[in-house]
Amino acid sequence: MDFLTLLQVLDSTIRLATPLLLTCLAGLFSERAGIFDIGLEGKMLAAAFFSAAMAFMTGSVWLGLLAGIAASMALSALHGLASITFRGNQLISGVAINFLASGLTVLIAQAWFHQGGRTPSLIGGARFEQITLPFALGPMDAEAAGLPLSKLIAQAGPLQQIYSEVISGQTILVYFALLCVPATSWLLYRTRFGLRLRAVGENPAAVDTAGVSVVGIRFAAVAICGVLCGLAGAYLATALQAGFVREMSAGRGYIALAALIFAKWRPWYALGATLLFGLLQAVALRFQSIDIAGIPVPVQFMDALPYILTVVILAGFVGKAIPPRAGGEPYVKER
C-alpha cells in the first residue's frame, strides 16, 4: 500500500467517521442525562430522508438541514414523552422509534416521489459542497492546470498531499462535527448546565433537592441529542451521498452506540472511537480481503469488528466501561 492510498483511506475514514461522531455525541448527551437511546439509528434515518426531500424540493441544502433536524427532534420529543413524561421503558421506546423511522421514511418517500422508496438524486445547491481550505489543492487548481485533481495531488509534496487529500476538501458538516468535540467537552465539564446534566444521569434525586428540574434538564439533553442526530442524518443524505435510499443509515446508529460505550461516555474518547470505527469501515470498503502477517482476514470480520470490540470492552476484560448510574431509570419525584 503506497502513501497516496493510505491518505485516501484516511480521507474516507474522516468522511465515514463524521456521522458516527455526530450520533455518538448525540447519544452521549442523552445517556449522560440518564436517558438510554437505542433510537439513534431511527432519528438519523428520519433526518436523512427529510433533509433529502426538503433539499430536493427547495433546492437549498440548508433548508434540507433544518428539515432533517426538525424530523429528528420530533422523534426525540416522542422519546422524551415516552421515557420522561410517562416513565415508560426507554429501550422499548428506542426500538419503536427505529421501526417507525424505518417504515415511515420508505412509505412517505414512495408516496411523494414514486421511486421505490428513495428520493431523486440531489444536484448543485441541494448538496453540501466540498470546501477547499486556503493553500490546499482543490478543483479550481485542477481546472487551471488542466489535470484531474487526483493527478495533481499525486504530483505534490507529501505535506501538501496530506493537507489537500485528508484535511481539505471535506464538507462543512465534517469540520462542524470535529468542532463539536471540544464544544461538548466544554459544555459538559465547564458549565453549570453540564454539571447538572451529568448529575441528572448519576443521581437525579440530588439535583431535584437542589431545586433544579430533572425533567427540564433531561428534555434539554434529549433535544440536543435530536439536533446532533439530525445533523448526522442530513450529512448522510446531502453530503456523503446525493439523496436518500431506504435503510441508508445501515446500522450506523448502533455502531455509534457501540462507539459511545467504547469511549466510556466521554467526548474526546468518542472522537477516537468513531475514528477507529470509521477506519474499519473505510478499510472494509476499499479492500475485499486483507492479509495481516500472512493470514487472510475476511471482510466480514472487519464489518463485525466494531461490535466484537464493544462486547470485549463491555465484558470488562480491557478496562471497564461504567455507564451513568441512573441510566434507563425514570425519575419519580418524592412526595
Added chain:
Amino acid sequence: MQKMPQWADVILVPLISLILAGALSALVILAIGESPYEAVKIMVQGAFGTTNGWGYTLYYATSFIFTGLAVAVAFHAAMFNIGGEGQAMIGGLGAALVCLFVPFPHWTFALLGGFGAAMLFGAAWAFIPAYLQAKRGSHIVITTIMFNFIAAAVLNYLLVNVLRPTGGMDPATAKFPEPTHLPTLHDMLLPLGIQFSKSAPANVSLIMALLACVFVWLLIWRTRLGYEIRALGHSESGAIYAGISAPKVAIISMLISGALAGGMAINNVMGEAERLVMNSVEGAGFIGIAVALMGRNHPFGVLLAAILFGFLYQGGAELALWTSIPSELIVVIQALVILFTGALDNMVRMPLERLFLSLRRTEP
C-alpha cells in the same frame, strides 16, 4: 391494593393500545392518499379469504410464536432480549448443518434433530450475552444488539465462503435432501379430507410452536424454575434474599429464550426454504418484541398476538401487491404497537387507573 380489576389490565389496556395504533395507522394510510377501509378489506381477504392466505398467515404466525415466547421468557426474568434475530439466524445455521450432514431416514427424525440443533445453536448464541450480564454486569440489551450484527457477519462469511455449493451464485447452502422435507398443512390435512392450499408454506412446525406455548406456560407458572425466574424478574434483591442464585437463573432464562428464538428455524429454514439463505429470519426476531409486549408475556397472549402479526404480514404483502401502499406499512404498524403497548403503556394505563379508582369510590 390493585388499582384496577385484572380483566382491565389483561384485556382493556392492550385493546386500547391496539385501537390507538390502528387509528394512527389508518391516518397514515389516509395521509398517503389511500382508503383505510379498502386497505383493511384487501388485508382481511388476502390473509383469511383463501386457504392459501391462511397458510401464509399461519406460517408467519409460527415464526412469531417462537420469537415472541423467546422475548416473553426473558421479560419474565426482567431481561430484554433484543437478540432474537441473531439467535434465530444462528439457530438456522444449526438446523441447516444437521439437515445437510446427517442422513435422516424420515422427516420425524429430521424434525426432532433439526429442532434440537436449532435450539442448541440459538441457546449458545444467547449464552455469551447472558454470561456477561450475569457475571460481568454488561447490559444485556447492548450485548444482544452487538451479537445480532456479529451473527449476520458470521452467517455471511459461512454462506459466501464455506457452505455455498460449488457453482452456486447466491449466498445460500445447497437444497436439503428429500427425507428432511417437512410435511405442509396440505399434506397433514389431506388424510382428514380437508383441502388445504398446496403452495402455502405453513407446516408441521405450527404444532411444535403450539407445544412450545404449552411448555412455556408450564415452565413459568408450574415449575420451581419458573417461580425463580418470576421472582428474579419482580425483585432481584428479594430473589437473592430468598436464596435464589440470581446469575444462575438469569443465565438459564436467557438460554431458554435463545433456544426458543433459535427453534423457529424449523419453520423458515426447514419448513419453507429447505435451504439456508442469507436473510432467512426477515426481522421475525424483532417482531417477537412486539408480540411479547402485545401478548402481555403470557403464552396464550403471545399466540393471539402472533396470529395478529401473521395477519398483518400476509395482509401487508397482499396490500403491496394490489395497491401502491408498500409493505413497509407493516413496519409502521409494528412500531406503533411497540410504542403504545410498550413505551407509552402508562399513557393508556394512568387515566384508566384513575377511572377505575373513581368508580370504586362511588360504589359503596
